[in-house]
Structures are given as C-alpha cells and as structure tokens.
Amino acid sequence: MGEAFWNPVFVSLRVVVVASILSFLLALIVAWFLKKRRFKGKVFVETFLMLPLVLPPTVIGFGLLVIFGRNSWIGSWFEQLFGQPIVFTYLAAVIAASIVAFPLVFQMLVNGFEAVDEELEAAARQMGAGECKVFIYVTLPLAWRSVISGYMLGFARALGEFGATLMFAGSIFGVTQTMPTSIYIAVESGNTEMAYYWVISIVIFAFALL
Amino acid sequence: MGEAFWNPVFVSLRVVVVASILSFLLALIVAWFLKKRRFKGKVFVETFLMLPLVLPPTVIGFGLLVIFGRNSWIGSWFEQLFGQPIVFTYLAAVIAASIVAFPLVFQMLVNGFEAVDEELEAAARQMGAGECKVFIYVTLPLAWRSVISGYMLGFARALGEFGATLMFAGSIFGVTQTMPTSIYIAVESGNTEMAYYWVISIVIFAFALL
C-alpha cells in the first residue's frame, strides 16, 4: 500500500486534528459564555448553533459556498489578500469539518456544564473564587467526562465528514481528498480493494472511539 | 416551480416517512429488549448498534453495497425473487436512511428509558403489572419526551442523508434523487437558483424540528 492509500489518510488526519481542536475550543468558549449569561434571544442563538446538526451536509456545503465563495465579500476579500480563493483548499476542508463537528461538541459541553451542581459553583464563589477560577477549578473538572466525549464526538464527526467537504473543498488528491471522499471515488471507479482498506481502518478507529 | 423542484421533495418525503418509522420501531424494540436483559457481550452489541453514528456516510454506503450488492447472497437472492437488484431502488434509499437514523433514535430511547425512576417500575410490578404493562403504562409515558425527540431526530437525520444514499441508491430522478442529492447535483451543474429553493425549504423545516 503506497502513496495512493496513505495520502488520503494523512489529509484526513491533518484536516481532522485541526478542525476538532478548533471546534472544541470554539464550543468551549461559547458554552461557557452562554452558561453565565441570560439575555433575550438566547434560545434563538442556541437553536442557530445547533442547526448544522439537523441540516443535510449538502445544505451546509451550499451555505459555505454562499458565504465563502468567490462571489461573496469574505471570499473576494480573502482572494485579494492571499491571491487565491478559499474554496477547494485545505482551509475549506478544515472549515467544513469544523462546522459539522461544532454542534455535537457544543451540545455535549452544554449538557456537561448544566449537569454540574450549581451549589458546588456557589461554594467556590463563596470561598473566594472569581468566575474564571470557578470554571477552571470546579466546572471543567466536574464536567470532565462530557468534555472528553465531546471532543471525541467532534473528532469522529469531522473524520466522517463527506457531503459538505465534497461541495466546498472538493476532492483534490493530496490537498482535500480525505478518506471518506476517497472511498466514494474508489467505489465509483470500481476500485473496491482500495475502498476496503480505508473502510477497515475507519471501522477500527470508530470502534476505538466508542 | 414545477416538476423539477417538487419531484425530489416528494421522493425525500416518501423515503423519510417510511425510514423514520422503520428505524423508530426497530429502536423501540431493541431498546426495550436490551433494557430488561443482562447478558454477556451486551456492551459489544450496544457499541455495534451505535457504529453508524461515528462512521462516515461513505463507509456505510460501502457496507450496504457489500451486504446488499448484486454480488452478495442477500442481493442475488433478492434479484432472483423480484427480478431486480436492491441497489439503486426506492428500497435501497429507505434502507440507507434507516441505517443512519437508527443509532440516534436508539440512543435517545435508551437514555430516556434509563432516566425513568426504577422505583416507579417496581411499584407497578408490585401493584400487579407484568413486564409488558409496566412498559406500556409506566416506562413509555414517563420517557415520552425522549421518545418524541428520538423520532424527530431520526426523521431529521434520514431527511439529511446524502453520502450513503448516493453510493447505495444513486440519484435516479423520480426514484432515489432526494433533496440533499438534488442540491449537490444542482450546484455541480451551476443551477444555483434551484439549489436555493431546496436549501430554504430544508432550513425552514430544520428550524421547525429544533
């Protein structure tokens, strides 16, 4: 098994490691922020953040094309700045994977933080902790299991991402062609043997994650 | 907006309604069965059932092709019996959607049933209820919210299904071309306007579900 097998594996890992950390940190910050505050439209914001969970990947891909495409102002600004569009780049694959992973991580963290007994946080405040210390010394360690499984779920979801990536980042060998995309292309072109290898490695990986 | 818009909508609905009910009933039975019993390898069975949640859709599609494909014994038996293969049919789309929806429904139901106070079930047993009556009169109504949201989640996931369907059922207009597939094709062929309509209808639908 040479380059043809390993290249998509490495592309997948490069995309997924960055995307999972990105979505995790973002989810951590947003979850903490939303936990502390009460404001009008909070429910709307939360619903909006969860949207990628129920939307088809092609809808997300479409949305990403609209927002970051060459005709959008973000897209054209980026193209002016870096001399190339976002679409069909490594960055696009990372963005797509992050977006689909985010709501899973976010939901896990919110549930985890909510399950922490408020009295334990009140006690810390009472003993002399500011909000930040309460989060670091009490909330985070007590929600540890949710935090870990939130990250794992995000990782798995980013690794499995197919539809949105295909539309927004394409499947350029060596750049954006991840394992799921490779499986699709291999099957379409009748190269079942290669597909088998990728499928087996992903299944083993998934079992380990669960 | 004529046939070209409405046809994938109806295909989607025909597939999703059947697939969501199918995966819901299956999950209900399996969750109830697993709740009552304790046996060796239970953890393995549960992990296996959750697998489609973390596997990429293309891996699931590949797996379905292997199990139900024209070269498998199920596939060839089916082809002998009905005179046509399973792949690239309405049935294939239903199977793909059911498989991806199942673990979400299953997990929601298991969580819901586990959250029911065991004393309430013990009390029913004590008052003269057999296991079946305990489930119908106590467990099911008390887990009502999880049951409902389990079904909804399954529905949303089946509706959004893209990768596995594309590989296993293809995108045959009028038969297996669902909304997510149509969006992909429309974007690829530059027909952005049509894609917009489908995206908007799905987003509205998703917001309603959440």
Next chain:
Amino acid sequence: MAELKFDHIYKRFAENVAAVTDFNLDISDEEFIVFVGPSGCGKSTTLRMIAGLEEITEGSLYIDGDYVNDTPPKNRDIAMVFQNYALYPHMDVFDNIAFGLKLRKFKKEDIKARVKNASHILGLDDYLQRKPKALSGGQRQRVALGRAIVRNPKAFLMDEPLSNLDAKLRVQMRSEIIKLHHRLKTTTIYVTHDQTEAMTMASRIVVMKDGYIQQIGKPRQVYLYPENTFVGGFIGSPSMNFLEGTIRNQHFWFNEHVPLKIPEKRFHDLRQYDGKTITLGIRPEDLHEEQAFLDKMQKSKVNVMIDIAEITGSEAVLYTNIGNQEIRAVVNPWRNISQGDQLELGFDMRKAHFFNPDTGVRIKLAN
C-alpha cells in the same frame, strides 16, 4: 390479613456480600411490625424480598402458609408504600390510586367506590383531579397510602414512608398511620431508621444491624431490657450512656476515686464478675440532679462539669464528661443550668444495666 413466616432467610448480592443473614421471624395477623436499624442493616432488603422485588438467596418465606419464594410480585397481593412514594407524575391522584385496581381489571363502578372510600379516609377528596406535582409532601404521602389501602391487600409494606417529610409533618403522619392500622387491622411491616417511629408505632420491634437480627420484642421490652449494647444505644434518645469500669466490693468503679454502689439484690448475679471489667449502661433519664434524689442515693453520685445544656422546651439535656466518656442526662427544664456549671449527678443504679465488655451482651440480673 396475613401471617408471615421467615425461615432462615439469607440475601447475598454477590459472592461474600451478605445483606441479610439467617433472618427468622413469625408475624401474626394484625401485627404492626417495625424493622429498625442504621442504614445498611438489611431492613429495606428484607422488605423488598417480601414484596418480591428482590430474590431470596436462601431460606423460605411463607405468606399464610404458602411458600412464596418464586411467586412474582404481581401475584403476592401485598401493597408496598415506597420511600419516595413512587407516584406517577403523568396520572392524577384518582388514577394513581386506581392504577392497581385497573391492572387487576376491577369493574369501573367498583374502582370508583373503592377510590372514593380511600380518599375519604385520607382526606384527599378535594385533590383527586390534581397531578402529584401540585401536591404537598404530606398529601403525596397520603396518596401513596391510598394506593396501598384501596387494594385491601393481605399486608402492607412501608419503606421509610415518613423520611421525606419535615419533623412536624412526620409526627402528624405517624399518628395517622397508627389510626389507619387501628381501623383496617391489616398486617403491616414498617421499615425505618428512626427509633422514635419504632417505639411509638410498633406492636413489635425487630432491631437489625449488619444483616443480623439483634432483638425482637415489644417497644417497652426492648427499651427496658436491651439484649446488647447496640440495642441499648440505638433505642432511646438521647442515647443510653456507657461507662467502662470494674466490679469490686459491690461497687462499680469507673476510676479509682468514685465508686457507684450496686443494690444488694442486683449484685447477687454479678458476683462472678467481681474484679473483672464490665460495661455499665444507664439511660439519660436515670441520671438525676434533684436534691431529693441525691439525698436518698448518697452512694452513687459523681461531680461533673456541664459542657452543654440543651433546652428543648419540655425537657433539658445536659452533656458532660465522665472518664473521657460523653454522658447525657435528661433533667427538668428551666432550672437554668448552663455551660460550665458544676453539679452532682446521681446514678439510679436500680435501673442501670451491665454488659459483657467483650460480646456486648447484657448480663441478666434479678430486679
């Protein structure tokens, strides 16, 4: 109405984790039996074995002479009141009470009549349409009772039914349950960790510890003649005082300077312990600070300093130390004894108990 017989019953949860060991008991019809003991003593496990919610590991359980080890809970015709009431939040009070009857396919009119009767007895007439969430703790407790009595079962099992109520309500519901038992006369087994409930409600008390029965007897008997130091210390509040000491010369010496004289008659049976160590147990109300008592009992008093004087209203509890042992005495309130006061405490040695210091078993004395 039922008789129950426990024949060498054991419960083990896993290899070597024994919850109940060699439980033997005969319960007669119409008795009100209280299982009492600290948490983990096996009292609730025993109750759940009677209900059929826990399997019996070894031994036989008979209800009215029938062997019921293998009878499923739904066929035992026994009603249980759960600690957290186990009310169904999705049913109103009427349906909660009627649920057991519906499961047994009673006729509609019959159900209505029985629920009406039960709700009348329990004062729930105005709440039949409410959901449990809209009830107070005491009302929920009543619904749980209603669900039990409506079935007119062979026996009631009650698992710490009052432990979720506040102190005031607990006292009130206690007397309501006693009245209910006077009225229905159904055999009742009641589990509690509260010795006051055991003392005030039981026709017979079963004191348990670590899965073993410690003593079975009427409240008065258990209070006056505890089998061992555990029962003596557990039953009664404030707890019985214990002092380690030596028997010498018809006196109990807990140190070299202050002997307490043992009455002649009682000493007779203690002769064999002469010169040996022994544990003395005496209830707080058998320690006295009134002058009249001290004058009469010159030879059994001790000088103490008061650590705490708790006044509860109708009585006062004095805490002090004798030979590194905390000693509690119940005396008349409003005497204005307070922390730091020095006074004489008289021991009523006619009421003291003596226990074997190794086994903790009470030494039986002629009184």
Next chain:
Amino acid sequence: MAELKFDHIYKRFAENVAAVTDFNLDISDEEFIVFVGPSGCGKSTTLRMIAGLEEITEGSLYIDGDYVNDTPPKNRDIAMVFQNYALYPHMDVFDNIAFGLKLRKFKKEDIKARVKNASHILGLDDYLQRKPKALSGGQRQRVALGRAIVRNPKAFLMDEPLSNLDAKLRVQMRSEIIKLHHRLKTTTIYVTHDQTEAMTMASRIVVMKDGYIQQIGKPRQVYLYPENTFVGGFIGSPSMNFLEGTIRNQHFWFNEHVPLKIPEKRFHDLRQYDGKTITLGIRPEDLHEEQAFLDKMQKSKVNVMIDIAEITGSEAVLYTNIGNQEIRAVVNPWRNISQGDQLELGFDMRKAHFFNPDTGVRIKLAN
C-alpha cells in the same frame, strides 16, 4: 468576628413574588442566631443574601458597619456550610478543606498548619487522603465544617447542615456544632426547619413565615411567650394545643358544658374579651392526668377518650379529641394508658395562652 445589620431588606424574585419582606435584625458579635420556619419561609434566601449568592432587591445589609449589598461573594470573608455539603468529588478531604485558602493564595506551610488544626478539631486526621465518596454522611458534614472554620472568617452561615443526617447523627452533630461555637465564638447564622435544633442551639431564634419575621427572641422567651398562634404551634414538639371558645364569667367555654376556670390575676387583662370568642393555646406538657394535679385543679378538667398513646421511652404522648380539635398531652410513660381508655385531663390554666382569634396575636397577661 462580626456584627451584622439588616435594614429593611426585601427580596423579590419576579414582579410580585416576594420571598423576604421587610427583614430587620441586628446581630451582635459571637451570637448564634437560628432562622427557623417551614419551607418557603424565606430563611435560606436571607442566608444566601448574606453570602452574596442572591442579590438584595431593596434595603441595606451591613457587616461590621460596612455596606455590602454590592460586594461580590468572594470578598465578603464569610464561610457558608451548604445543605448538601457541596464537597468537590474530584478533590480529597485535604484539598477540599484547603481549597478556600489556595484561592486566597495562602502560603503552603500555612495551609498545611491550618488544615491540620481543623482536621484535628473535627476528628478528620485519618481521612485527609480520602475522596468525599468514601466518607460517611457524618464525616462529609465534618469536612464541610472544616472548610468553613479553616478560613477563620468573620461569620459562619449554615444552611440546614444536619438535614441529610439520620436522627441519631443529627443529635450528635448538633452538640458538636455547639461545642465548636463555644470554642471559636465566631458569629453564626444557622438556618433550619427543625424547631428542636432552633431551641437547643440558638442564642437567639428568628421565627419566619411567608417571608415575614414572626418573632425574635431567646429560645426560652419564644417558647414561653409566643407572639402569635403560628409561633406557638411551630415551636415545641408535640405542638401547642389550640381550642376555640368564649370567655364568660371568668371561665373559658369551648362548649356549653365544660368551662375551664381562669386564675384571678390572669383574668384581669381578659375582661375586655368577656362574651367574645377567643383562642386558647396550651402546651401538651401543661395537660395533666396525675391524680395530685386533678385534685388541686378541680375546676379546669375535661373527660376524654384516648385515641392513641405513643410511648417514646422517656415520655408518653396521648392523642385525644376535644370539640373536634385534636389535643396532645405529654405524660409520664409506663402508666399503661392505651387506646380507648377514658380519663380526666387537667388544664394548667396558669400556663395557658390566649390569642386574638382574628389576628392570631397573643393577648399579653400579667402572670
């Protein structure tokens, strides 16, 4: 060590949902104040306002003269013991106790010395390396106390700290907390719904109901001179008995046949109520069945039938009915009074209270 001042404090959770109304109180240094009342009376809310965990809607709170309404909890230097202990499951006992000191950046050796001292006082030396999960209820309670005392704060706040312990342990921890207060003398505010804790622990009691203070006073004062029927009924166990009746001819008539004579001196202040309805309140221990009392007080006795006789060990409670009112009497135990017995109950009218039947306020009488 601190003095606290509550100046017209209000707490509203939403428009028109008042939890605490016009709370005024001055607490001196070294006092042990108990807020007592039924659930929902506002006692815990008031405590949390002192800790800074709830905002004060209106009014001013002063600690040692400083206005602290806007001081965040971490700067108030007050230690709170939570009802469920609020121990951190991911820290061992040492770290739990040391947490507050670490947050305040104490030196390592200082932390060690303070934790060691606290653990010594509370008998936790052998458990410092354990996680809270591996402790018994009483030990957890001690860790929660340790966490409070280690900081040597200006004041302790305790929110029903004993409510999760069983009856025996509650009594034991009660006296340990009192001893701790004798030793440290730190101003303490203690919240409970248990009137026994209030009576036995407080230097002053604050009785609350529906967010309003009902009475402030020393335990003895509150017990002997309740301001109104609520306080009379809430403080004391079993509860004070209440009877509706009429004052006529220097007698209290609760029906046409059995008048109870009011002593001359006391009647003087009741003249203005002559011919009017009034509520009589009398404590269970002021009803007597002993012949000596009945002979002395010929004109204030009633024939009753006993519904229940509860024997708790050191006392017996008789339940009976007079004029459709349940009446409780505390008498000597072991007299073998039982259900169904007929006997005479004497009212000690020197100790009876009279309340305005409309407002429930006690009518002050010369004694």
